[in-house]
Amino acid sequence: MAAAQTPAPPAATAPAAKPPAAASALPPANSPTLVRTIEIRFPTQGNVSVIDPQTYLYYIQTRGSRPSDGLWIPYSEQQVLDDFHRLWNTHFLDNLWIDVEDEPYPNGVDAKHIIYNMEERERIKLVDYTGSGAKKIDRGKIDDRLKDAGITLSLDSFLDQGTVQKVEGILRDMLHEKGFQAATVTDKIEPIEGGPKLVHLTFVMDEGPKVKIKDVKFLGNQAFSGGTLVHHLKTNKPVWFLSWMTGRGTYKEDKFAEDAQQLVDFYHNHGYIGAQVGNPQLKTLSDSPDGKTRWVELQIPVNEGDRYRVGNFTFAGNTVVKADVLRPLFKLKTGDYYDEDKIRKGLQKVQEIYGAGGYFEFTGFPDLHARSGSYAVQQQQAQGDSGPSPAPAPVTKTASKEPPTVDVTMRLQEGKQYFVNRITFVGNNTTHDTVIRRQIRLYEGGVFNTEALKNSIKRLNQLGYFKPLEGQKDVSVTKTPDATNKVDVQLKLQEQNRNQITFGAGVSQFEGFFGQLGFTTSNFMGRGESLSLNLQAGSLAQNYSAAFTEPFLFDRPISGSVQVFRQDIQYLSQFTERTTGGNIGIGFPLADFTRMFLNYSYQAVRVTDVNPVFLTPAAIAGNPYLQDTLLISQGGARTVSKVTPSIVHDTVDNPIFPSTGRRYTLSMDLAGIGGDTNFFKPMVEGVWYLKQSSRTSIGLRAQASYIAPFSGSKALPIFEKLFTGGEYSVRGFDINTIGPRESSGLVIGGNKLLLFNAEYLISIAGPVRLVLFYDAGQVDDVGQNFAMNQFRTSTGAEIRFLMPVMNIPFRLIFAYDPQRLGVLDNSLQPQKAFSFRFAVGSTF
Secondary structure, eight states, X not given: OEESSOOOOOOOOOOOOOOOOOGGGSOOXXXXXXXXXXXXXXXXXXXXXXXXXXXXXXXXOOXXXXXXXXXXXXXXXXXXXXXXXXXXXXXXXXXXXXXXXXXXXXXXXXXXXXXXXXXXXXXXXXXXXXXXXXXXXXXXXXXXXXXXXXXXXXXXXXXXXXXXHHHHHHHHHHHHHTTOTTOEEEEEEEXXXXXXXXXXXXXXXXXXXXXXXXXXXXXXXXXXXXHHHHHTOSSOOOOOTTHHHXXXXXXXXXXXXXXXXHHHHHHHTTTOTTOEEOOOEEEEEEEXXXXXXXXXXXXXXXXXXXXXXXXXXXXXXXXXXXXXHHGGGSOOOTTSBOOXXXXXXXXXXXXXXXXXXXXXXXXXXXXXXXSSSHHHHHHHHHHHOOSOOOXXXXXXXXXXXXXXXXXXXXXXXXXXXXXXXXXXXXXXXXXXXXXXXTTOOXXXXXXXXXXXXXXXXXXXXXXOSBSXXXXXXXXXXXXXXXXXXXXXXXXXXXXXXXXXXXEEEEEEXXXXXXXXXXXXXXXXXXXXXXXXXXXXXXXXXXXXXXXXEESSGGGSSOEEEEEEEEEEXXXXXXXXXXXXXXXXXXXXXXXXXXXXXXXXXXXXXXXXXXXXXXXXXXXXXXXXXXXXXXHHHHHSOEEEEEEEEEXXXXXXXXXXXXXXXXXXXXXXXXXXXXXXXOEEEEEEEEEEEEEOSSSEEEEEEEEEEEOEEOTTOOSOOGGGSBOBOSTTSSTTSOTTOBSOBOTTSOBOOBSEEEEEEEEEEEEEETTEEEEEEEEEEEEEOTTOOOOGGGOEEEEEEEEXXXXXXXXXXXXXXXXXXXEOTTOBOTTSSBOOSEEEEEEESOOO
């Protein structure tokens, strides 16, 4: 009666036993055609269903008559058709047909026996990926790609041929991305035991040869050489000597659109406003003997067109900001070659001005009108077309007497001015709202200043209390309902544990056997305060310190800090030195991201248990350490009282894993405000982080320092002189081993220092970074000058990762020291060429 497909011959079924109809169980003689019985069959499946038959009965509204209850159901052809559609729309079936057979009652009343014949869809029981291509792609990445495409191949799901074809296409694309342009993907469906309609789905992935670019040839380029254009390709470049590490040289068809756009942008930045890049062609050069690699020449057609100079430069649509204010933001003058990069940068500055005024919907674009030249021809062709058309054919350079000139009109759409209605935070379970709000430079009821919002996000990221806020994902700006020009700002925060716990035990030449325990938090009790407690006790040294910082004294942006410490060091067979002291500090803002600090420090150094052997005149004359020791032991103590003013400008985005920003520090130690030691020590430092991509950055540091006594102080204390070397300066050397030495080999320090560091930071996965570094440092004393051949250098690599429990960056450093001549390690042995070190924190 109705069928989705040509029905297969029904399988033989055992007929149901029918009891004799009693006279009382017969319908009235004048009854219409009735439904006597209904039946569900699965003839192609051995009458065994995968889905419970009761599920199908739910969709079948036709019911058989019940003589015992005197219920007689009239037969309706339309109702049977409706059953068919309901069953088919479940998408459970591959085939469906309905047989209606005559089966009258003994008293002659016409009745029907309705049979619903079904063939269920196959169900996936196993999914496999086989073939040479399957080894090239991680199964997890396949699952992620299918999830992104909204495709599910879960067990017991229905087999859909359309879905299978989509998966094949995704797998081919993934192989193409790996450079296997000749890859093929086919499917294999096999029935398996365990029930009817259960299948094993296998995707057979044949990688074919990997396509490698041996050379890139540009067709039609005249203004720029092929070498220049290759430099501006992003992905599809020829192989080079580091391809084994970078993967460069593998042809990726799906990335060519980005390469083409890079070339077009390059031409537009040099005045070729009509430049076009055509579809690439692959010219096969050769195949490797094993058939795994195919070498090709990538041919890229280019149509440069004419080079244009700027004619009139005007603005349209601006009512809030005058054109006289906007024009200087665009660094293009009449007669200059057109440069789209300068247009883009100027438009960005205009957007910042409008955004600061609350016009966050502002948009703008350049409207170009060529007076003559090839681009003018293209515009005329486009205006002459009345409907959709293919891309214009290449237009050659014109021979017009008028030089190619383009008039630029910046068309601006200002939009409405918006104000802030509400600012809310989500996710700060520990950090108080006030701690967050005091970093926000937006105010409820005030103008919605987008630049202030950017600065607020940067300030929050600098705290390190939360995972870095990233654009629209974490910052939501929505228009306030029932308000024409107001917005609600919501920040979605994910708190990070800023509590650092350190503990351990060990042995070293300096401390002897020791144990240590420390606790540091940068967000104490969620109030934004810093607290540090450190204890270290050993057989030769003991260190105790406690520090506290309040970033907002009296609810004002003034920071206050205090620290107390004590250090006892026993120099075996020499003397014991005890240092006790503390410092207090205050800081206040000068401008956004710029603060001034004023610290006062006091420390008293006492020496006891001096070995008489070291008190002979000859020993004292030859050892600066002993000179200072004798002075202290005779006077009882050396006291250093100093004040340190400093200015810090800091825009580095993250305190733990920075990627962009800069930090400048200028400070001056002035000792002599009390105490018996007078000196001044200026220091200047610059730190830069230059973001290269989403995963890479370059870090640079330059530091210079100087120290000199004044007002009667003839000698500086040994612990105030300048040294370098160690994990926080020149990584391959022992701590404080770079500097002038006395005759016994001991480092006595100098009065001036230069330090340079360069890092290439690569984010590998999560909180793990690979850092390639080069360090150079030099320390000289009075009467000595800096010299290039006196720099001590170190280069190498380190793995930097965040320990979840201790919440501090751990570092595994492998260093090579090419310039180490004359440097001794802490055991007074020549510095080794290679070293492996373990450290925490970061170099700068």
